[in-house]
Amino acid sequence: MSHSDTPSDWLVSLRRDLHRHPEPAWREFYTTSRIVDELETIGVDELLVGSEFIDPGTRIGVPEQAEIDRWDETARHAGAREDVLDRTADGVTGVLAVVRAGDGPTIGLRVDIDGLPRSESESDDHVPTAEGFRSETDAMHACGHDAHATVGVGVIESIVNESAFEGTLKVVFQPAEEVIGGGKAVAESGQLDDCDHLLATHVGLDHPTGEVVAGIDGFLAVHHFAATFTGESAHAGSHPNEGANAVQAVAAAVENLYAIPRHEDGATRVNAGVIEGGSAPNIIPETARFEGEVRGETTELKEYMREHATRVVKNAAAMHGCEVDIDAVGDAPSARSDDAIVDIVEDVARESDGVETVLRRDDLGGSEDATYLMQRVQDNGGTAAYVGIGTDHPGGHHTATFDVDEASVGIGVDVLTESIRRLAVGSNAER
Amino acid sequence: MSHSDTPSDWLVSLRRDLHRHPEPAWREFYTTSRIVDELETIGVDELLVGSEFIDPGTRIGVPEQAEIDRWDETARHAGAREDVLDRTADGVTGVLAVVRAGDGPTIGLRVDIDGLPRSESESDDHVPTAEGFRSETDAMHACGHDAHATVGVGVIESIVNESAFEGTLKVVFQPAEEVIGGGKAVAESGQLDDCDHLLATHVGLDHPTGEVVAGIDGFLAVHHFAATFTGESAHAGSHPNEGANAVQAVAAAVENLYAIPRHEDGATRVNAGVIEGGSAPNIIPETARFEGEVRGETTELKEYMREHATRVVKNAAAMHGCEVDIDAVGDAPSARSDDAIVDIVEDVARESDGVETVLRRDDLGGSEDATYLMQRVQDNGGTAAYVGIGTDHPGGHHTATFDVDEASVGIGVDVLTESIRRLAVGSNAER
């Protein structure tokens, strides 16, 4: 195993290709195809795509069919393999790869693969723009999932070709993390139920290249929802009294959503993230909607926020004579990394090339649906940890100038591969 | 002149064709083509299209170029004449037709031609659906402008072929009334400055078929605006304090917009009609916008509302750490029909076939940018009136089930043609 912090040209090339073709949640057609292509080249023991391991009915945050079709077409134009597009034709994306290497424990690794629905910086200061791999779609890899997918492929390659690994490795290339819509679906697939240990990973998070966090905690439990208000349309000049203004209902809901009291038990969050509604300035809008989220330091705090948010939204609608439907569009619990894994990752990281600083634990302060998978494995008696791989990132996560230092891809592959190898040994020893 | 209330098959067919191809403001490409086609067949003395009489820089409420291009293409597919599409290629629509018939006064007639950006009812109870002329675009003639354009063509045909008219008739087929963006542009073209009299007309307005209003007043002065808020984006979970939420600013603006006090001097109106903004539930939205309108029974009351609305919007932005741009997207003054014309129209209507009730005056309670034209003619020493032609309409104006009783097209042609003829005589007599 080469403890180098420079990823191979092959991984850099893969990462840049994924970066050039970012695809949002449940539309990762090109990405799935590209991953399958690499894994078939490497050779794995089992390779499941989309609905071959995910029940379509368990997905959350699924877009309209027309939107799915549009991205399918875009992937085709970009050169996605027709045989893989056939396997994702029902709109379920993602890959599960299994490597079986003798009689050892089952170790899971979860990486996420989706991009964000935002445009990428066109500035020449932005490396992907300067070096020609800026997004060609109207989405952007603004959170490093291009690096995550690449790390996943790299780990498999290392385990298959280089590492003295004994056991079973299951790597999930999970779709739809950004809408916290894929974690629950993968958890419910049961594919990870036999995992003795699960690793999940993320680059950056304000940690610079050369820093590794052995166990990230402080996941905020989160709930995303969409509230759709239906009122009554009328001409705003001649019949103002005949309308029930759905935009007013949204405004009242948004204003009062922020009035949910802070909680003595810990941190909470609330955001009104998207609004849309109405048709013209002179028409009292019949429909309007907003998407928002609430979070809590614990799952209980998230539920506290969710209940209050529901109360606010319903009464805002009634106040303005509107009906409202509230739909969950994403949800994730809180979670905590287990010491048993954190110990090993910490040791491995300290010995890895390119790693200068190792933090045993740190808080995320954000949300992640890897928590569904961690919780699932922990509920089944296994252990789980979420490993942070520092990367210099010029812009913040989710902004137009986010980028990763590609050195971190090499570090990630090395730290995770070696951790997986030792976990297999450790678990064997324990048995 | 045939005082029949049944429009010719030709006019019905024209109206239904226009109904099937509704086009929103400044995108009336098919409509313009169709009108030109009819008028060339009839034969008029002068025929100006789009920027041949409208200065492009005077338009308000002009859509994005991509949107204009899309509708141009749609019109082409629907069969619009290439030579007319060439004349509207700069994105200016509408027609000015002039009929010169001897030595008499100049009479103006203004009809509007645009549709609304809304979908049409698919119910079988809806006549256009049942009889196969439902909208083929994603707009709808939900305010009867298809009938208006048809009446304009019908009046020209009558004047040219049947009526003993002496004078000059100028008929403006005005674009972009629904966004109150065309009236000002046509007024500033100066084409109506030599009009001794101006008639404008509208069908329906809750008056049934057989009812005519000789002079409509009570136009609410109106101002449409778009407020675009720019805040600061941030991850709602991990960096809530780093954002400046543009959606919150919109909510505060909308809520407080309604708090502008009623005015002792007369009726006012306010509406928040359209909202949009943000990208995802977990991102603090950097941009959001809304479109709204204010109205007043007088131009002064409209200005009172506009000033207060501006104050609310600016402080809502500042309150949430956002910047805001406020753009006017439409504006129209108030106006009043002159007795001199109302007298004649009242007499004509009482004698017309199919007319059962004649109201001398009634209040609109809405807005119209014909007021720009009326005011222009009145300022130049002429007289103006706005004539209501009743029509049974199953759904209200601007709703999905709006439709006109085609009998009203015939009534409109008759009443307006004869009124124009008598105005010419009357004016001649006065001279």
Next chain:
Amino acid sequence: MSHSDTPSDWLVSLRRDLHRHPEPAWREFYTTSRIVDELETIGVDELLVGSEFIDPGTRIGVPEQAEIDRWDETARHAGAREDVLDRTADGVTGVLAVVRAGDGPTIGLRVDIDGLPRSESESDDHVPTAEGFRSETDAMHACGHDAHATVGVGVIESIVNESAFEGTLKVVFQPAEEVIGGGKAVAESGQLDDCDHLLATHVGLDHPTGEVVAGIDGFLAVHHFAATFTGESAHAGSHPNEGANAVQAVAAAVENLYAIPRHEDGATRVNAGVIEGGSAPNIIPETARFEGEVRGETTELKEYMREHATRVVKNAAAMHGCEVDIDAVGDAPSARSDDAIVDIVEDVARESDGVETVLRRDDLGGSEDATYLMQRVQDNGGTAAYVGIGTDHPGGHHTATFDVDEASVGIGVDVLTESIRRLAVGSNAER
């Protein structure tokens, strides 16, 4: 009958004494005593005080007992007669005086007598301050009811001593007009049910001295209400989540109250006039309340506003986990002056000394619970009118610098006395 526009020193002195002792609704103890005193001196045929003609249970807007007691005591200290204080000891104020003068119709005159709960200007530019009759209580005659009461006494004196009046005159000195709480109670007393005609009157209303309005219309129907919210108290620092903040509920209610749409059928009004609640900055407030009003150009429009306001208030409470009680604290319908009386008043005013301008009709644009009495008389087949007596008033009604030109008291006495005399004759003639 002396048609002079200068009131006698006696009336000026009475008006100033009343001005010095303003008393708010249902606390007019000194005022009642003073009126009784004058009327006993003049000599009338019947003199009823407080609950001798008003059923206590029909009052609305009655203050707390402690507040009533405080004003009773204040009146005593100011020199109110003990025997009259005994007659108002149950907290019902006001006077009904009857003059019987032969066999003629019954004419009613209604004047109101209460002050406003606000302080009076201490500026030397303010005549009552400069001339030493500024308010000695913490209320103020800021709407001219001191002049009204004086006019009522003056009319009785004229009818008794000077006028050739044949019939029955009933003058109601009505309490609690400012809270629109006395009109309904007097109407329900039935004392005016036998009136053939009813006059009510008001000074000022932006009409200068020398101007008379024969028939005021345009009374806005009005509804006053108090909304009391009950939430849950908690320490704002240590247990923020345990509270239900009643002040937030009030804020949401007030904001959204203004969002009730304007109505196409005519003018509406809304106001949040009084707020109070909470105990300390660090306590989540358990209770809070506000008082507001809605108005409409018609009784129907007032009801439209009232229903919407109720909906807003209830949902604002529920939104914040609070309970709410909504109590009516005042109500008055709309009304219209009858031509039969307007004709006579117009004629009388044109002939009166000191009157320079007579308007036949004008709109109030405000509310008045005299409408209850007018409606009652009209429902019983009589006629009613509301007469405006212009007066120069430096400050607006209800402001700290409001004052009346005492010349208007003389004009009011003359115009009303002569109108009453002629109404008696006219009615006699009609019989």
Next chain:
Amino acid sequence: MSHSDTPSDWLVSLRRDLHRHPEPAWREFYTTSRIVDELETIGVDELLVGSEFIDPGTRIGVPEQAEIDRWDETARHAGAREDVLDRTADGVTGVLAVVRAGDGPTIGLRVDIDGLPRSESESDDHVPTAEGFRSETDAMHACGHDAHATVGVGVIESIVNESAFEGTLKVVFQPAEEVIGGGKAVAESGQLDDCDHLLATHVGLDHPTGEVVAGIDGFLAVHHFAATFTGESAHAGSHPNEGANAVQAVAAAVENLYAIPRHEDGATRVNAGVIEGGSAPNIIPETARFEGEVRGETTELKEYMREHATRVVKNAAAMHGCEVDIDAVGDAPSARSDDAIVDIVEDVARESDGVETVLRRDDLGGSEDATYLMQRVQDNGGTAAYVGIGTDHPGGHHTATFDVDEASVGIGVDVLTESIRRLAVGSNAER
């Protein structure tokens, strides 16, 4: 030293007398008198009252003079000593007692003495009501400051009479803690600048009788403010457009105050605690005000909240055409208990009768202006700690049914006296 957990009858009697006469901030006239009386009986070396040690100009949250006078009078009626009332006649309350006992370090003890402006439960389940010492004023000791003052007196008595104490003891009976208005004033008096150690104490805080917290941390920094809005008064019916509604401005401010984003660095709080304004339902309110608070886990977070709150309030005023004044009415920083003292208190508590559980540290989650004193002593090189004395309290702090278990008074006296004695020894040893 008697390590009994039962306070003497004398202390119970004192506590109940104080409970019966609760006085809010800067109005503790009876309380000051009562404390002086006890301390004179015990005999101390120095006894300063009110402005003898507090500069009147440094007070914050001082009430109106009329309010001060009213409580001075109430205290007089309740039996406060005239000579002490003379010493607090300038409206400065509180006591500083000094005991000098040989050549040792200076130890400070701070107890607070004010009540809350709220009424006390009248239920028979409420011990003070059942046993006849319910509040006789319209305030209430709903936070245990009656117990604190009693503990302060008890400690002095123990030190003077029983304890082998060598050093100087300074006990501050601080006024105005509830409005966080006294701590800054006492700190700036400089009287504690020579303290080597400072103890402050609080009963309850959800810790039961028998539990002691050696060092409380987690004080939320806090800022209390009052925002007074001035608009324009007008009649809501006749001149709605002439007003600028200060109540609307308050509503907009309150609604948007809660929209200040949560902060990633730690807990924040916000509350709108008190509102008042307006005069009548039909008058557009010219003035309205609210009192609120913001808090932060650190002083920086408090400042973050304060700055945003200021921005919201100013723009809410401007939005409705109002002026606004924002006044600080209370402020306190965050603070942390020093290990040096916590060690000693922890040891003492473990050995004390009646103490069953000792927590080394716990978080308050609320605010306290003892932090000003702690910070002052720490800035001068001394150490400070805040000691929690558990007490069973049926109702929560600041609620109508709050009460203390009097056993905790005995525990408090014992733990603090012995801690002070050992601190003197320890400090001596260190020197």
